[in-house]
Each structure stands twice: as structure tokens, then as C-alpha cells.
Amino acid sequence: MLHMQSLAKVYRTEMVETYALRNFNLEVKAGEFVAVTGPSGSGKTTFLTIAGLLEAFSGGRYELDGVDVSAMDDDARSRIRNQKIGFIFQAFNLIPDLNVLDNIEVPLRYRGMGAAERKKRATEALARVGLSARAKHYPAELSGGQQQRVAIARALAGEPKLLLADEPTGNLDSSMARSVMDLLEELHRDGATIVMVTHDMQLAARAQRNVHVIDGQVVDLAAELRMDPALLQGQSQAVQMP
Numbered sequence: 001m002l003h004m005q006s007l008a009k010v011y012r013t014e015m016v017e018t019y020a021l022r023n024f025n026l027e028v029k030a031g032e033f034v035a036v037t038g039p040s041g042s043g044k045t046t047f048l049t050i051a052g053l054l055e056a057f058s059g060g061r062y063e064l065d066g067v068d069v070s071a072m073d074d075d076a077r078s079r080i081r082n083q084k085i086g087f088i089f090q091a092f093n094l095i096p097d098l099n100v101l102d103n104i105e106v107p108l109r110y111r112g113m114g115a116a117e118r119k120k121r122a123t124e125a126l127a128r129v130g131l132s133a134r135a136k137h138y139p140a141e142l143s144g145g146q147q148q149r150v151a152i153a154r155a156l157a158g159e160p161k162l163l164l165a166d167e168p169t170g171n172l173d174s175s176m177a178r179s180v181m182d183l184l185e186e187l188h189r190d191g192a193t194i195v196m197v198t199h200d201m202q203l204a205a206r207a208q209r210n211v212h213v214i215d216g217q218v219v220d221l222a223a224e225l226r227m228d229p230a231l232l233q234g235q236s237q238a239v240q241m242p
């Protein structure tokens with residue numbers, strides 16, 4: 001489903017050049033639930049942003065659902081993004097002035113889907129996350145856990161090939177976090193492909209597979225820790241320009 005080979009992402013400012021990702025290799029197969037962990041600044045969000053076709057990368061190759069997206073321009077990338085990817089963010093990112101059902105319909109509007117089909121898909125997605133009774137509520141009338149479930153319904157409504165979650169329980173207390181994780185596990189059992197970025201190792205342990213990132217690279221965590229137990233504290237490298 002997702003195949004990254006020798007991917008690189010360099011951020012350049014006047015003073016420094018930061019390799020957020022370097023020689024980044026990862027393959028996620030259809031139906032997998034993968035958690036990506038790593039210390040602050042290791043490149044997790046950069047990886048997710050590129051995986052979700054929100055940003056271009058500096059080198060290497062990325063294949064999504066069998067399509068090489070490496071050389072695509074912004075328009076082509078956003079078309080594929082709208083069709084194939086569902087996002088779940090830490091901050092939910094619901095629109096406060098729209099009710100729950102209308103929020104779920106937003107990405108379907110971007111696809112140019114007709115009103116009747118949008119409503120049908122949004123209603124089904126809301127039922128999927130167990131919140132049918134809240135269709136007409138506004139985000140502020142819901143708990144954090146319920147808002148995240150709505151955001152998951154919004155991600156699901158487009159029937160994406162790949163669900164990308166960035167710290168999906170980061171803004172939730174532990175019982176709400178558990179229920180959101182229960183939902184992700186359930187979606188995975190039903191066949192969804194999920195890649196979740198988190199710094200929470202306990203949460204990550206509930207995924208099917210863990211991938212650890214240090215200094216912009218996927219590492220074999222067990223082997224690295226045997227060599228240097230302090231590695232978990234590592235930061236990404238900022239290289240001074242000459």
C-alpha cells in the first residue's frame with residue numbers, strides 16, 4: 001500500500017539545513033496497522049505529511065497504492081490525496097460552525113460528490129463510529145472523544161485506501177483515548193490500513209507492528225538500544241551550513 005525507498009526530506013533555512021528524513025525506508029502492506037514511534041524531532045510528523053501527500057520530498061521514491069507519486073505536481077498529488085487518504089489529527093480539526101453530519105461531508109464535497117450520495121456516505125460513517133444520535137450536534141456540544149470519533153467518521157466517509165493518524169489520542173484523557181484506540185483496532189480488524197504516529201509507546205503496543213524512527217531513519221529499535229540505551233533521547237540532526 002505504502003512503499004518508501006531511500007526517501008529524504010531536507011528543510012533549508014538561511015542558517016541551517018535539517019535532514020528531517022534521510023534514507024527513510026518503509027513498506028506498509030494493505031490491511032496492516034502500523035504505529036510509528038520515535039523521540040521528539042525524529043521526523044515522525046514529516047513522514048506522515050509526506051505519506052499523506054501534503055508535502056513534497058527532496059529525494060528517493062514513494063509508491064502509494066501501486067502508483068509512483070515521486071514526480072507528481074501539487075495538483076496530481078492533491079487529487080490522489082482526496083481519493084485515497086483519510087486523515088485523523090490530534091486536534092480533531094472539525095469546523096465549529098458545521099454540525100456533525102456536515103463536517104463529515106466536507107472531504108466528499110472536495111471530490112465533487114452529489115448531495116444525496118454525500119449524505120448517505122456521511123450517515124453510514126457516523127453509524128460506523130457509534131454516533132448516529134449526534135448527527136445534528138455541533139462539535140462544541142461533544143466530548144473530546146466524541147469529536148475524535150466524528151473526525152474518524154470524516155476520514156472513513158471517503159472510503160480511503162489508507163488512514164493516517166497523527167497522535168490521535170494526544171488531546172484525550174486515558175479512558176477516551178482507550179475508546180478511540182478500540183475504534184481504530186476495530187477498523188483494522190475490518191480491513192482498514194492504518195498508519196499512526198505517536199510518541200506513546202503503550203499506545204503503539206496496541207498496533208499490529210511498530211516502526212521506530214531516530215534521526216529521520218527507520219531503525220531496528222531492539223538492536224539500536226542494545227548498542228546505545230541513550231538513543232531514545234536522540235534529536236534529529238541540524239547541520240550547520242558552511
Ligand SMILES: Nc1ncnc2c1ncn2[C@@H]1O[C@H](COP(=O)(O)OP(=O)(O)OP(=O)(O)O)[C@@H](O)[C@H]1O
Nearest residue numbers: 011018020039040041042043044045046047199236
Ligand atoms: N518547516 C520546517 N522547517 C524547518 N525545519 C523543520 C520544519 N518542519 C520540521 N523541521 C525539522 O525537522 C525535524 C523533524 O521534525 P518532525 O516535526 O517531523 O519531528 P517529530 O518526530 O514529529 O517531532 P514531535 O514528536 O516533537 O512532533 C526537526 O528537527 C524539525 O525541527
